[in-house]
Amino acid sequence: MNGEWGEHCGLFGVYGHPESANLTYLGLYALQHRGQESAGIVSSDSQDLHSYRNMGLVSEVFTGDVLKRLPGRSSIGHVRYSTAGASDLKNSQPFTVHYARGGLAIAHNGNLTNAHMLRDELEAYGSIFQSTMDTETIIHLIARSHEHDLADRIIRALKQVEGAYCLLFLSEEEMIAVRDPHGFRPLVLGRQKNAYLVASETCAFDLIGAEFEREIEPGEMVIINEDGLHSFYPFIPVSPSHCVFEFIYFARPDSFIFGRNVYGVRRELGVQLGREHPAEADIVIPTPDSGFSAAIGYGHETKIPMELGLMRNHYVGRTFIEPKQSIRHFGVKIKLNPVKELIRGKGVAVVDDSIVRATTSRKIMKMIRKAGAEQIHVRISSPPITHPCFFGIDTPMRSELIASSHSIEEINRYITSDTLGYLSLEGLKRCVGEDNGSFCYACFSGGYPIKFPPRMGEAQLQLFEER
Ligand code: SF4
Incomplete structure (x- = not known):
């Protein structure tokens, strides 16, 4: 994410x-x-x-x-x-x-x-x-x-x-x-x-x-x-x-919402991801911080040791001033740095909660490759996001969601990983205990629980732009 x-x-x-x-x-x-x-x-x-x-x-x-x-x-x-x-x-x-x-x-x-x-x-x-x-x-x-x-x-x-x-x-x-x-x-x-x-x-x-x-x-x-x-x-x-993305990403892992502890659900998503998409890897590394809980579950299921191969700088304020391009372009490096000694020569399974535009994922994979990874297997603890949210989450337009117009193999090539595996929608439903239709999955399926007129949804995002 x-x-x-x-x-x-x-x-x-x-x-x-x-x-x-x-x-x-x-x-x-x-x-x-x-x-x-x-x-x-x-x-x-x-x-x-x-x-x-x-x-x-x-x-x-x-x-x-x-x-x-x-x-x-x-x-x-x-x-x-x-x-x-x-x-x-x-x-x-x-x-x-x-x-x-x-x-x-x-x-x-x-x-x-x-x-x-x-x-x-x-x-x-x-x-x-x-x-x-x-x-x-x-x-x-x-x-x-x-x-x-x-x-x-x-x-x-x-x-x-x-x-x-x-x-x-x-x-x-x-x-x-x-x-x-x-x-x-x-x-x-x-x-x-x-x-x-x-x-x-x-x-x-x-x-x-x-x-x-x-x-x-x-x-x-x-x-x-x-x-x-x-x-x-x-x-x-x-x-x-209930918004299933609260479990996947938004809510804090220590919170109890929708009748469950968020960490417990997130870890289970990782376990299920490990069942669906095991990897030939030496280590599992989470994308900090959003991939931690799922990576723990994934490592547990696949018996691949989890290591902290990416470090996040938690002190980057919103006011960080990007220096001129001529000095250097920091991009994602200002927030994340790979532990080269850990990654060099290894096959790594990188676990994250979701891919939206994929531009950040691409930068992270390039960074991991540059740190010396032999192979990169990306594992995502949610299904491909194909539709925007109109229920209180700030999402890009549908055209900007990479999975709305690209296959998983195309996304894999774009982010430069060796393999890419997403959790299935059925797997997600199983982990959140879906047996009575009580969750919203619209960003994965387009099945919005509230109907609105065609085209209104896209307009909604720019709803009250300054008039
Ligand atoms: S579309 Fe539904 S599941 Fe997706 S973020 Fe919005 S409310 Fe949550």
């Missing part, structure tokens, strides 16, 4: 804790892998909402002084990687508005597939949008609703939207969490003493020493206020479509 496919977003919320903003800051820290472009927190002191958001990593955006300016016993936070809407401050979240009923903040993980149609309608009736995010559509629908309660307004609004959403809302009095009926993205509920917590993944609870209670279910709405926690299922139920 290695940076070819952007991540999406992470959510964290606290209700009923005197240090709510500090807890949210820590929770976002644990969820940083879900989005590195911007971070934000909105807190409520029961009278007003207080907000701070900025571009950058959680550690760059928040200082002690900033957190002191976020008082109150409830907070919601967001880390973002843009999926719909340009990457700039006005598109960072949580998004806060003041409307006739008071203040309201919203944080969203997902992507709305009918947002452009709704936006056109809203603008025709006079709505003025402040951002280019699909999420803002929900705010406008809520503001226009005639329902009395905030929860009813949210339900009315969400009945009009389609697509993937995990949402956190914060008003002066309550926090509301909603997961879409398909359950594309994970959302979990936790407790810390009397406080309620909501997060995209359980790793956020581990960091702050909170207890994981349960997953928020597809189609469930959880309202938390001074009366406690109330759960509702206001939407028409549909078959779940």
